[in-house]
Amino acid sequence: MSQLVIVIPAYNEARVIGDTLARLPRTIEGVSIRVVVVDDGSSDGTADVVRACGDDRILLLRHAINRGLGGALGTGLAYARKIGADFAITYDADGQHAPGDIVVVLGPLQSGQADAVIGSRLLSPEGMPGHRIVGNWGLNLFTYLLFGLWTTDSQSGLRGFNRKAIDSIELRMDRMEVSSEFIKEIRRTRLRFLEVPIRAIYSEYSLAKGQKNRNGINIVLRLLLYRLLED
Amino acid sequence: MGIRIFATILAVVSLAWVVQRFRRTRRFTIELMAWLVVFSGIGLVVFVPKATDRFAFWLGVSSGFNALTFIAVTTLLLLVFRILSRLQKVERDLTRLIRAYAVDTAVQVPARPSESAKPSASPAQSGDK
Numbered sequence: 001m002s003q004l005v006i007v008i009p010a011y012n013e014a015r016v017i018g019d020t021l022a023r024l025p026r027t028i029e030g031v032s033i034r035v036v037v038v039d040d041g042s043s044d045g046t047a048d049v050v051r052a053c054g055d056d057r058i059l060l061l062r063h064a065i066n067r068g069l070g071g072a073l074g075t076g077l078a079y080a081r082k083i084g085a086d087f088a089i090t091y092d093a094d095g096q097h098a099p100g101d102i103v104v105v106l107g108p109l110q111s112g113q114a115d116a117v118i119g120s121r122l123l124s125p126e127g128m129p130g131h132r133i134v135g136n137w138g139l140n141l142f143t144y145l146l147f148g149l150w151t152t153d154s155q156s157g158l159r160g161f162n163r164k165a166i167d168s169i170e171l172r173m174d175r176m177e178v179s180s181e182f183i184k185e186i187r188r189t190r191l192r193f194l195e196v197p198i199r200a201i202y203s204e205y206s207l208a209k210g211q212k213n214r215n216g217i218n219i220v221l222r223l224l225l226y227r228l229l230e231d
Numbered sequence: 232m233g234i235r236i237f238a239t240i241l242a243v244v245s246l247a248w249v250v251q252r253f254r255r256t257r258r259f260t261i262e263l264m265a266w267l268v269v270f271s272g273i274g275l276v277v278f279v280p281k282a283t284d285r286f287a288f289w290l291g292v293s294s295g296f297n298a299l300t301f302i303a304v305t306t307l308l309l310l311v312f313r314i315l316s317r318l319q320k321v322e323r324d325l326t327r328l329i330r331a332y333a334v335d336t337a338v339q340v341p342a343r344p345s346e347s348a349k350p351s352a353s354p355a356q357s358g359d360k
Binding site: 036038050051053054055056058059060061062063064065067071074075078079082172174225226229 | 312315316319322323325326329330332333334336337338339340341342343
């Protein structure tokens, strides 16, 4: 049986993480599930909520201080690499993903169609706020111009990777810009890449926590700086 | 006149710092030499301003002031670039360290005991009548 690691980065998500974990699928055919929650230096008791959820499929990894989304995702993937997981899926803690979409993202990996899969909210953007759609397209275009790979949702938090991808992707960015870095890494390591449509569940909470358009400016600046200093 | 006094004080204090550092470490590094050149240069420019005109002519700009501004801005940009580069490396090393510790100290969440496995409390223990 293949092993799937679901990586959930969490920073001050005590209010919702219990519910997010409880809604994860109990079983998926052909895979054993391991859930890795990376508590990224939360100060609101996120780790306590995770510890109390009573699901022994869950593993809690704690950052002593906040390192950002990229730092937390990198830690989750490092763990997946360490235990030799066959597949890894990144999943937001704020409850914006439909649990059933995990299977949608996993499908092309299991069938060997792709090494990396991005769950795209913009392939069927019903219910997505207009300003989010515009902001996302802007970042998609910017990501394409910088890294040369087009995707309809460069900022999606639901992504899937097979072992080849887990072993070859090297994340160097610590903050929100990591979403674009995944696209860069997919291109750099020549992974077979596929997009699948996913549904985003927007609540007041997830809208407040998720990427705002003003974060987009920070992302653009950091990506430019990265390009300038690293390449 | 004011700029001469200010620049002289700055150059003297800074040169004293460079000398003190050399006496402490007994190592004449490139960094030390660079500071020595910079602060001596400040002193020279203030007291022999004509020297900058010759430099400006050699550089191909109209005046000594323009030449100095050009050099200063270029040097500062290079320094900012270098500092940002170093900062990024430090950030990355910090993340690597924190990651290694987090992976090594991963904790498995204990399973919630099932209802049947829970010890049943006797009326006497629970205090129920």
